[in-house]
Amino acid sequence: MSKQVDATIRCPNCGKEYPVKLFRTIWGEHEVNRNMVLNDQINVPQCPHCGFSFKAPYPFMYVDVKAGFAVWWEPQHDPGIDSDARDYATMFGANSYYATAPRIADWVEFKKVILEYYQGKRVGGKIERLNMDALKKEANPPKQGCLGALIALVVFSSAFIGLLLL
Numbered sequence: 001m002s003k004q005v006d007a008t009i010r011c012p013n014c015g016k017e018y019p020v021k022l023f024r025t026i027w028g029e030h031e032v033n034r035n036m037v038l039n040d041q042i043n044v045p046q047c048p049h050c051g052f053s054f055k056a057p058y059p060f061m062y063v064d065v066k067a068g069f070a071v072w073w074e075p076q077h078d079p080g081i082d083s084d085a086r087d088y089a090t091m092f093g094a095n096s097y098y099a100t101a102p103r104i105a106d107w108v109e110f111k112k113v114i115l116e117y118y119q120g121k122r123v124g125g126k127i128e129r130l131n132m133d134a135l136k137k138e139a140n141p142p143k144q145g146c147l148g149a150l151i152a153l154v155v156f157s158s159a160f161i162g163l164l165l166l
């Protein structure tokens with residue numbers, strides 16, 4: 001299932017903060033989701049105060065379980081992806097497409113890589129096993145500290161974009 005997280009964004013235009021839900025995982029085998037990514041509509045919050053919208057620089061994973069591949073968009077280094085990759089290696093195997101998903105910083109390149117999987121130019125590693133213990137661990141709510149860091153990351157990045165727009 002696609003996964004969303006709650007975050008607080010500071011509007012780069014008016015400087016006010018507002019709560020948003022951002023995708024951390026998006027399931028690309030659903031056409032609606034795939035189009036949202038390929039048309040640059042994913043994680044584009046709109047400010048309720050001034051109407052300004054922008055692309056949140058929030059890392060997320062594009063997964064297509066039918067086509068058997070996954071790709072991270074990682075605009076800046078996210079240590080959470082390091083630990084996710086380790087968990088996925090335990091859960092699905094070290095060579096599985098979940099554990100070996102490419103981490104792409106550039107948005108245009110990210111979409112190009114997704115299309116290369118659909119075109120067969122890239123092939124995702126097979127799921128090697130399904131470790132239920134690891135799944136149980138994954139089902140626990142995220143640690144507060146981790147989530148706080150992610151939110152700070154988003155707010156910081158938004159502020160940075162605000163500076164660029166001045």
Ligand SMILES: [Zn+2]
Nearest residue numbers: 011014047050
């Ligand atoms: Zn605003």
